[in-house]
Amino acid sequence: METFESLVRAEFAPKNTFLNTASSGLLPARTVAALHEAVRIRADGRPLDSLFADVEASRAAFARLAGVPVGRVAAGASVAAHTGLIAASLPAGAEVLTAEDDFTSVVNPFHTRGDLKVRAVPLERLAESVRPGTALVAVSAAQSADGRIADLPALREAARTHGARTYVDWSQAAGWLPLAADTADYSVAICFKWLLGPHGAAFLVVPEDLGGLTPLLAGWVAGEKPWDSCYGPVTELAHSARRFDVSPALFSYAGLRHSLALVEELGVDAVHAHDLALADRFRAGLATLDRAPLPAPGSAIVSVPGLGHRQPELSRAGIEVSDRAGNLRASFHLYNTAADVDRLLDVLAG
DSSP: OOHHHHHHHHOOOOOEEEEEEOOOOOOHHHHHHHHHHHHHHHHTEEEESSHHHHHHHHHHHHHHHSSGGGGGGGEESSSSHHHHHHHTTOOTTTEEEEEETTHHHHHHHHHHSSSSSSEEEEEGGEEEEEEETTEEEEEESBBBBTTOOOOOOHHHHHHHHTTTTTEEEOTBBBBOOOOOOOSEEEEEEESSHHHHHHHSSSEEEEOOTTOOOOTTOOGGGGGGSSSOHHHHHOBBSSSSSGGGEEEEEEHHHHHHHHHOOOHHHHHHHHHHHHHHHHHHHHHHHHEEEEEEEETTTTEEEEETTTTTHHHHHHHHTTTEEEEETTTEEOOOOOOOOHHHHHHHHHHOOO
16 A cells, blocks of 8 residues: 555655755656657657647646636646736726735736736735725735745635635645635646646636636637637637636646646645645754744745855755745755755755
């Protein structure tokens, strides 16, 4: 019988101490094999039907992880593109509330509209800052820079009180933090970080009524019958969130299907417990070095002020972390071990 540990070790064999999932996750062996097969399909000239099937299998797997019907999930390529779709749906002059210094892809499309009122407040004050006239609140479930987790239940309640919609980016959370898409009107996530997929795939969850969005990027794949929608205007858009799809990067989804299957096999709750145990071990070790991380309780991302400059040195030592705004950012995921944490602490102590 396979255990969490045996399943993980069968899929991952990193050549270094990789503590940088917040930038990009490692690919499981099954995903690498699927990518090779997808390339062979193209090289051999075989039909691409199986690759299009991978898109739908990935969509269904993400829907299960998000706890929503598959008909509410649109497939795309990036958070920024999905944010642009949300931004385009707002009337001129609408107020968008954001968290200060949130990730650019979550906030910038609202700024580039030029005719929206975008207001930024500290993350901790987000819920209390929703007010009459706020049309949308946009925030990351976990902050990229330091791992702080948004209080989504409080935000949802405040938004309901004032008639605002909410847009939550799960890119730094989905895969280690249980993804509760129904805590927001719109939820989005790229899949190359904690969900362990290739670059080039992202999902958007919309409400049952499709959230008043216009499918601005609609091509043939957005048709109710895609293969009957290849020429001229699409006469019948998909009746589901698939109307917001963009033409898929087939190789990405060919691999992603297998990455999401692994996450489902392991279980997000088990991954959550594993990742937090390692993050807490690192926090405890920092205290022995007279260092304090930025406050982010309950997060798998740990950022340490003043140590970002050591990232090149750590990389030369075979330890991969990030330098974010002068902070050393370490992120712990299912393939990491206590030995990885201790090795990082040993080098920092040297």
